[in-house]
Amino acid sequence: MRERWTDHRSRSLATLLVVLSVAMLPAGAVQSQDKGPIVIAVPVGLSGVNSVVAPAVVQSGELAVEEINAKGGVLGRKLQLVPLDDESGPAGAVKAFNTAIRQHKAHTIITMETSAARNAGAPIAERAKTLFIYTSFYEGRACGKSLFINAWVPEQIVPPLIKFMTDDKKVKKWFALGSDYAFGRGMIEAAKSTIKGVGGTILGEEYQPLQQSDWTAIISKIRAANPDGIIYSTSGGGPNIDFMKQFKAAGLKMPVGSLSIDELTAEAGGDAAEGVYYTGDYFTGLDNPENRKFLDAMRKKFGAGLKTPNSLSEPEYDGVYAYAMAVEKAGTTDVDKLVQVLPTIVFKGPRGQVQMNKQHHASLPVYLAQVQANGKTKVLKSFGLVDPGNQCPSLK
Amino acid sequence: MRSERPALAVEGLEGGYADSAVLRGVTLEVRPAEIFAILGKNGMGKTTLLKTMMGLLAARSGRVEVLGADVSRWAPYRITRLGVSYVPQEKSIFQDLSVEENLRLALRDLSEFTARLEAVARWFPILKSRRGQRAGTLSGGEQKMLLIGRALLTRPSLVLIDEISEGLQPAVITKLREVLTEERRARGLAIVLVEQNVDFAFALAQRYAVLKVGTVVETGRTADVGARERIERHLVL
Amino acid sequence: MVSSARYFVLLAALLAASPLVLGEYAQQILSQAFFFAVAAVTVDLLWGYTGILTFGQSAFFGIGVYTVAIALAYYVEGVMGTAAAMVGAMVAAALIGAAVGWLSFFDRASPIYVAIVTLALPVVFTQVILSGGAYTGSSSGLPIPVPALSIMQWYWIAGGLLLLVAMVSYVLVSSDTGRILVAIRENEERCRYLGLRTSRLKIRLMAASSAVAALAGACYVLFGSVAAHSYGDFVFGTELVVWTALGGRGTLLGPILGTVGVNYVSAVLGGNLPFVWLLFVGFAFVLVVVYLPQGLVPAIGGSLSRATRAAGAIVNWRKVVVGAEGARAATPQVRAAASMRGMRRGDAATREEQGTLVLELRQVSKRYGSLRVLDGVSLQARRGEVVGIVGPNGAGKTTLLRCIADGREQSSGDILVNGRHIAGLPPQECVALGVSRKFQTPNVFDALSVLDCLRVARSYRASTSLWRRSHTVELPEPALHAVHVSGLLSRLDEPAAHLSHGAKQALELAMVLALEPTVLLLDEPTAGLTREERAAIGSVLMELAQSHRLCILLIEHDLDFVREISTRLVVLHMGKVLVDGPLAEVAESEVIRTIYVGGGTRT
């Protein structure tokens, strides 16, 4: 080419390329680990939206690994936890899953992620024949041969909440609202079918775009509709508080059931969410020996650095235990064997008894809770073990 | 009055815009309490010279000294604080600001504004009577009064004026001439006039310089015999 | 093309060989980065080369992702179906890109406005996907069945796509059209006044870039197996710009290395200090924008080549290459064009070539608010005339020329060029009627060579290739004359930025003459020139009027110069025509004296 820059530039850039490829060499290095530790990868949102809970997830996993290793590990091998950042999204998940499987030679992936990240990561795990235990509650119906879920789906927590509010709070006329995304809409769908089932009516149903934090128009519609109660499902964290702050400030007083709030968010919101009812499978206030032991161990291990355990992080602990028990029982880390064995494993942990037996989903205990004036959550009652229903009919 | 120091000294000044050299080594000196005219045709670098002296354009080389201070690389506002007022040529009032606001812009210490305004209003009563009016609605001549009034408001020691006589009625020009002469006489003000209007320049200035293609081709006293003829030769076709 | 071909062969070889040394992990990570890099290359084409800062390319990537995902999820299957979906994705993106271009690029749109529109695009895209419910998969994404390809195959597909896009982009930016893109970046107004339909070209480029970004997205979703809104969101859009800026805008390789580098390092860092990493990227970005606006690649490349030069390596080799190219380039690069506009207008010329009226102004006024800059100006000009327009500063001279060169400028009155009204016509249309304007300060394309500047100016009349770069330019006789006289002929390879002020003035004159105008508007063509340069320009202008029968309107302060070359003088004062007449009469008149010497004090 005629320009003078082309010549020297192309040469120096080619040099750069070579330098870059050489720099990448160590990343490709292969290490054999058949006799080494059993590697559990945790691709989790260390950055991005999930970074709020991600550290707690990692801590739950670390405690489980430490406890199991202290008892001699599994099949004589130690467990090793490898946390990775999935940037809370699919692009990061693709990177993190590949890093886990190809670089760290992970035997399993046990983690909590966004649905999009899970959907991006699951096929990678599937292709690499790596067991994937998903530890986040979600909108349901994610199925895969080597994919297991040990947290709740809408069928497990929505009906108990709706029934409670109908029976105890006499809510007949409902207003349903949510953030406009898969989880928000999925939860409201579940709520609507339950409401219809118990003979209630729905006066209005509204969805707010995810990025929008101003609920003015919807609140005005609620006021105009004047329902007996509210059921809502925003995206996690902030939007719960956005909505509740504006709802309260507007002077509305009807009972509110939330399908998206969690202990951490409620507490961070101060009095904003006071009075809100919600259901879940784990609360720090659960009064059982396993939970007290779990919380004590966590406090002891992490001290001041402890991230408060919550419903998104505790299942990681259960997941690691379930995996270890399955490997022990199967006598191998081979994924085909584990897929057979895992549904037979019953782990009684801080949540109570959890078993991933129903089409790779878990039957688990569900509790009712209410946010107090100081933002703390109080567990009101237990609904006992609840079945996830038909999630993946194609899996037996 | 520091009579030993020149009010303005320019030495070998070169500069211009981006890549065009307009000034090609300008040297001149203005004494205290002197009115000095810089004459020349359009496009010969007169305005560029003023802007470069004021620090509005970067000088490529050379030296500018104002009231004894070397201001060669100074920002415009620092030069103004030495007691220099600059009256630029075109559209140099803020059309959408009021007359009073235009005047206030010149001052840093507003406590003296009223007193100063009184002083200036002696010359141009209109600046006081129309202080609330939008400056853009003033007539051409009134705008020029505002320009000069604004420059004098700061009680400067040196005023640089770019083509003030441009397009004005004779009566207004006479008025401006009176004002500038009187200010010089009363306060020892030094004035640099950039002009094409030789009559106006000669009526005011004691000395002059002719600028041609970025250099001073002639300097002299306006009182000199034949000065006018020589200058006109430079200026007319 | 020898060196660039060698350069791409090297890259291709590197790509083909790299799986031998890179593990599967690196291949996987790099494949992802390669797809993103394709989108970054489109950002570079738009921003680095053409000057359109866009935050919206992620949206087009996302359109590619979702078109294919939705097609595969609901409508088609198999290789042919997938291919059709990919084509569909590109078509959809091109259409939306053209629509966005139409919204963004109009003659008076500011670049800031364009940046903000493209910023809004991913926001709209994300909202549409999120509210699409199960159909789009909303926030959970839309998982799709993917072809069973090995990682190495994906690596080659991604690398091959990137290489292909980089090569096509390279050919484009090196072509005649590429030169115009750079010219638009450097000075879009000048381009319009050279008769180029810049908005149309930008809209087409936007559409093409969008299609390419969509292709990248369409391939990526087959690789990544899930469509997610984050592939088309605001964050990804800004990341593409960040990567491009870090690597180096306007280099093609910069965005590629920037994208690959950032993605690779972030993958290697894994979960270690994710926020610190983002913070680091943020800092690096700000530092690069402030201190190294050309990006890291040119900076490192520059110092590397300095280092090799210092070591004395390869210098001779390079000289030989440059020398060889120089020798080839030395064959006639500038030729006389066969046709002249004047010749083709022969019908009019036969009758009364001498005095054909080509420009007529009737009561033209221009107001800025209450300010009247032009006040009922009427004048006529004929072929072969050089009309000197004189008057003091602020008389409205430049405004007058602007009104003739841009039909949208005047506030009232009629302007006719060759008998046609120009009211409402933008500059490029006025050029088509035969008006050329030379600006007051020299307005050339600093980043281009002299030859390229001429070539861009000539593209209004000559064909513009999308892939070839012509090394010759055919100029009409007058332009050629200007190039000759000013000595530019021996400096064709030099960047215009290196020219002296005078040479730039001459170059711009030659560029304007390359349009074969009938009416030539010159705003102080000799300002800041040396005596010799003035004389040269003067001779060119006289030649133009006498031999080529151009009608020239000339603003000039140097009355000596005006007197030498004008046939007529128009004196403007305060927006009005004071005198209009033959040179001899006006030049000696009292009016001129009054305006230039005595201005009003004479009574």
Add this chain to the structure above:
Amino acid sequence: MFTTQLLDVVTTAGVLYIVALGLLIVYGVLKIINLAHGAFLAVGAYAGVVTTGLGWNPWTALLVAFVIGVAGAALVEWRVLRGLYARPMDTILATWGLNIIVVQLITLYFGREIRFAESAIGRAVNIGGATYSEYRLVLLLLAVVLGVGVWLVMQRTQIGIVARAVIMNEELAQALGINTRLVRFVTFGLGAGLAALAGALLTPLVSVHPNLGVPWLINAFMLVLVAGVSLLNLALAALVLGGAQVLVSSYGNPVLGSLTIVILAVIILRFRTITI
């Protein structure tokens, strides 16, 4: 319903006005688009978290936010922007880079989780037969106060006259001895201070997290671009576009509503002769 909707429209306009005000001032005087505006909103909101966390009166958070905003902006103007005024497009990039940096710094210190800032007013009041959020009304009042206040400063004080002079003709202002560098410095500080103040004012309405500014950013831009550099136009734009948003959200759906400002603004700008 009508009263409520009217209140929704005017209070939404008020909130938008407060959020966009600082951006407008920076855009008017410095002619740059400050993409770090969202980050300064977040800074203000966190100032609210810290001050109320210390047990101070929530209203003092406003002052603290403003001061921190001004101080941060001064640093930014001095270290980063000063060299970029000749390259306006690069200021867009640099301020976006700053946005990344500020958000990451907040994240590193406070984490991604939402934070609690106590609000001074959380009640609802009865107005015209409708119960309405008192805080939104207070915000409306504050928007008017801020608007009139800034207008008075611009019209009546020397600083305002100087700022207007710089907006109208920077070179001329320089020629009159105005230190335009200082004016830029002060203006950027003021604009960012107002952004931080707006951030603090938002905390009773929305949850506090590092990215809280992002959703406001683009709408604020659109309003400023439509308004040009006039405070009155900004109020009008906030009222018309904000009102359209509320109405579309109410009668159409909130998703369309959230896009209303962006889409309307792009159309308005396309069909208006703009000279930005």
